[in-house]
Amino acid sequence: MARRSDVEQRLLDKARRYLPGGSGGNLVLPEDLDFLVSSGKGSHVFDVSGNEYVDWLMGSGPMVLGHAHPAVTEAVIKAVEGGSTFFTTNERAIELAEVLVNAVPCAEQVRFTTSGTDACFNAMRAARAFTGKEKILKFEGAFHGTSDYAMMSLTPPASVEYPQAMPSSGGIPKAIQELMLIAPYNDLATTETIINAHLDDIAAVIVEPVQRVISPKPGFLQGLRDLTERHNIPLIFDEVVTSFRLAYGGAQEFYGVTPDMCTVGKIMGGGYPLAAVLGRADILSVYDRRASDDDTFVNQIGTLNGNPIACAAGLATLAVMREEGTYEKIHGAGAAIRQALVEICNQNGVPVQSCGEDAIFDVYFSEQPVSNYRDTLAADTAMMTRFNTGLLERGILKGAQKYYPSAVHTDEDIEKTIQAVREVVPLIQG
Structure with missing residues (x-):
């Protein structure tokens, strides 16, 4: 010891x-x-x-x-010397957004946050605004951060029947349970049954491509993609963990399945507080006041979103990740x-x-x-x-x-x- x-x-x-x-x-x-x-x-x-x-x-x-890592440390020191944050769009954030779009199959545009929790929460909110629907389907035992929605059925008892959601934390309003649907990971048949029963209400399906450390069965992710595409339901991959880890293009590249949106974090910030929502431009347009009306505009603000220090670390990290x-x-x-x-x-x-x-x-x-x-x-x-x-x-x-x-x-x-x-x-x- x-x-x-x-x-x-x-x-x-x-x-x-x-x-x-x-x-x-x-x-x-x-x-x-x-x-x-x-x-x-x-x-x-x-x-x-x-x-x-x-x-x-x-x-x-x-x-x-x-x-x-010396390359990341050097990049951060250089960035700090120019100021830590400005609450305005900065050059490094634009450069990193371009790198992300070029790397990740589903990415047409990028919205920065400071944590995976924030990214997943905002991805779900964007899907709700885009579709005009309220319910999100997630998979039992999946971790999408610590928002009220994400903490549904993270660690529920086995006696709960699908698609009933159960809070896995104190302090969550009971009303949240009605807005989340729970399905068993790797069970496409049960997932399809739940989706068919709630077609008019589902704003998105969110999934960890590798749920904690459980790999998808062959065909599960593609089946989920086909199912959501058939019903015009946005599919969100939570790639906070898997992005730039399984492959440079994340789980999307590794498994060959492209969602409508994804969340990224961890590696892309190089050890600094940075995450992002990536996805189709038409969905992410809900973040653009000029492209949205009052009912669909998503007001997403964060003091340190896309700050130049974290973006410098991210750019340096991903440059090394691209090395042979x-x-x-x-x-x-x-x-x-x-x-x-x-x-x-x-x-x-x-x-x-x-x-x-x-x-x-x-x-x-x-x-x-x-x-x-x-x-x-x-x-x-x-x-x-x-x-x-x-x-x-x-x-x-x-x-x-x-x-x-x-x-x-x-x-x-x-x-x-x-x-x-x-x-x-x-x-x-x-």
Whole structure:
């Protein structure tokens, strides 16, 4: 277990005094394992006590080029010297919008936000304004940020019948439940039944192409595209996680399916607060006062939307992502870890399901194949907690869900991680 200094302990005590739960709400650890990251370089992070960790969390995804990448750092320093934000359209935002349109198949225009939550919320609002309808269909267990609409049926009990929506947070008005329809991911037949029953009310269907770490079944995304196209329902891909990770053109390129709109974030901001709604120009015209009437105009404003610092980081990041061999490194690192996880679990008689793609994945400790949210409920969560804890005690950092391979994870990082897995797996069966 990592050594904790008196300085770090005092900071942790102060965090518990001033922050609810002692954190910002992101990665919450048991008190005896809690630590504070002081810096990161490449594929490693360092805590206040000086302990070093191989990082598979990577800031929950955006740091695909590693921490403090020199090209990104240089671009940000140069941008900061010219001022941090102006609340007006700036040159770097225009340049980044052009890069995004050239990269992402569905993108004709771009609307910047500062977070994935904001992007998904605004994509749903734009669809409502464009269609004049109110209901959104989302998939059970999908995460589209923390807006009231997105937090419907993120973690519902299995007893809830489709398409009933259930809030997965306190503080959400009951009226929101009536505006969301819930379908099971990877189940096209049930989804079609729900859509057919609510054709007059559905403003959009929103889906994570890879739902958390569950890959789409062959034909599911294309079937969803065909179904929504047939009924003239806008299809939104939430690509906050998958954009520029699965491929340069995101899940749309990787799976060969083009939606009407998508949301992007994480990687495209290079580790800075930046996200965006991308899509058809006729839909995004609802953001243009001159092209909309009072009933359809969407008033979307944000102090830091498209700010030059984040856009500079995004431009620098995507320039490196376009370099030859970048995606081979990301997928290669993930493939090595995934293969080792399954082999070591099999050798120790631990039931395991490997889910996702090489660029974003995790395992479930379960006998049952996992293709949707309800399948995940059969997994042994206590075993997963013991597993992740054991890795952390051996200097391997990952989140509660997802490995985020990067272009800078080394063979040494991979071998150290695999060795930790070898040590931990025999200990986790309770």
